[in-house]
Amino acid sequence: ITYDGTKPEKEAREREARSSNGHLFTSLTVSSTTLCSSCNRSITAKEALSCPACNVTIHNRCRDSLASCAKMKQRVRPERPSSAIYPSDSLRQSLLGSRRVRSGLSLAKSVSTNNIAGGNEDSSGLKRILSQSTESLNFRNRTLSMESLTDDGEWWWSPLLEELQEEGSCVQADSWSLAVEPDFLQKLHKDLIKQQDVIYELIQTEFHHVRTLRIMEGVYRRGMQEEVMLEAGVVHTIFPCLDQLLELHSSFLSELLNRRKEGLVEGSSTNFVIRSIGDLLLKQFSGQSADDMKKLYSEFCSRHPKAVKLYKEVLTRDRRLQQFIRRVCRGPLLRRHGVQECILLVTQRITKYPVLIKRILDNTKGDIEEEAQSLSQALQLLKDLISSVDHEVLELDRTRRLQEIQARLDPRAQAEVQGGGAFRGGELLRRRLLHEGTLLWKLQGSRMKDVQVLLMSDILVFLQEKDQKFTFASLDKSPVVSLNNLIVRDIANQERGMYLISASTPPEMFELHAASKDDRRTWMTRIQQAALSCPSRDEFPLIETEDKALLRRLRADIQQKDREVLELLQERVTLFSDLVEATGRGGTEEGGVEVISCCSSSCRNLFRADTPHAPQAEPLLMGALSEGADKFPLN
DSSP states (O other), X not given: OOSSSOHHHHHHHHHHHHEETTEEOEXXXXXXXXXXXXXXXXXXXXXXXXXXXXXXXXXXXXXXXXXXXXXXXXXXXXXXXXXXXXXXXXXXXXXXHOHHHHHTOOOOTTOOGGGBOOOOGGGHHHHHHHHHHHHHHHHHHHHHHHTOSOSTTTTTTHHHHHHHHHHGGGGOSSSHHHXXXXXXXXXXXHHHHHHHHHHHHHHHXXXXXXXXXXXXXXXXXXXXXXXXXXXXXXXXXXXXTHHHHHHHHHHHHHHHHHHHHHTBOXXXXXXXXXXXXXXXXXXXXXXXXXXXXXXXXHHHHHTHHHHHHHHXXXXXXXXXXXXXXXXXXXXXXXXXXXXXXXXXXHHXXXXXXXXXXXXXXXXXXXXXXXXXXXXXXXXXXXXXXXXXHHHHHHHHHHHHHHHHHHHHBOTTOEEEOTTSOEEEGGGGGGSOEEEEEEXXXXXXXXXXXXXXXXXESSEEEEEEEETTEEEEOOOSSOSEEEOTXXXXXXOTTOSXXXXXXXXXXXXXXXXXXXXXXXXXXXXXXXXXXXXXXXXXXXXXXXXXXXXXXXXXXXXHHHXXXXXXHHHHHHHHHHHHHHHHHHHHHTSOSTTHHHHHHHHHHHHHHHHOOSSTTGGGGHHHHHHHHHHHHHHSOOO
């Protein structure tokens, strides 16, 4: 078919038109968010070109302004005769005569139409086959390059996965019964076997939890920071308090593995029995460790919805993150441990301990009274810890919800309260949100009005929502009702109605209706409980003056600084203890007494100042040293 020349010549001119400055451009379908590498403007699907060699995407009109292709310069080779590239005459005939053979032709990356020199008219068909094959290969290369950011760092997380696999070799078996030798297993009582199976499951699941945290820290967080280049605040929101959680559980896992090592049968690396584990559980779920778990899991679990939401938003709009996640999830382990799956697993971990500890306790013989008592205490401490975490998460969620409502409240909105004064939105943040929901306020006559009700620590607030904004409800009474001297009564013969009676001067009565009988019961119970614990107006005024607000903020700042100073002092005491330990390791066993004396003297001189008033703090510092010496005795 000939229009402006032969069809091969036309295809050659089209390929030459798509070439510019060494680039081999091919048409590409792109999303609306793709930017041109030359002018940095968005590209439409019809005018997008891509060079598979250097992986740039540009407008069709910008190809002449693009710099030379760096990758193509490296690939340029001296021209070779066609015999160095073309196959034999018989193969050439078979290629030209069979489309099936032609479609199966495979070429290396170095083959390019630019390398084909010379030839005659008889070889034009073969040139077309070669050029079509290289174009197909270029398209495949372009597809692969779109899935990876850089060839250099494609598997930089492989050492971490290999390390995790090596560390998990001791817990690869599905159960303890399968991990030990059959001959060793037959010698043990069935109750002990059941107990060891559960203890093994505890160690195994703790390792899996630490592995999840290390994947989050060493693969996803590092990749988002160093490869995707996300902002530090975004990464921290997706992975809150990750380092502290990893340190906490790594320490616990280390103690569990040490206990396993201590239980190994002499001469065997696989047969072991852990006789006691209650002391480790008591240590983990009490004292400072329990406080740390409460703080960390409260923060992590309360931020879970926000973290997942932010991750989805960033993943939707950030192409580099999409490529990174797609590349990471090629492996089977990381395919099962995506970002959302890892976050969910962390939030669920603390709820798995009670079941395991209860099963260990059930399979612990009664004659081991001390171990059973330790397990029972650890189980109760853990239940209290989980209850505290749930309460903290609920309080944090309510605080964030109150901040969200206050941010959506019209800044000009204010409500007149009984006794005079204007109640503004800033007053909400002084209080705790106890309950929230929608009720119907009965106006004069039989009309009802939907209101958003906030039950606070000392007031009820009635709001209206319009155009994603809140404002104080326009009612026949004040939309802010004090809980002081407030009485709640149900309405006879009405399952969903209730009265709020304020014994103020003058007294007022409000009629509200809930969506159901159970909803009314919940509201009445919550309001009655809040009214009983409501502070007096002398202790907590309804409206705070500017001077009182300033004093409250200053007191809060002082308390925050006090907490920071306390944390620094605790870190300082820890450093002193580490100093004693490090200095003590440098001594010999024969001169142990001399080392201790020298250590105490040197540390005493280190902490002593020249002024005679400074030694007043010496007892505190020496107490820290003594505490460190007790923790780390010098042998």
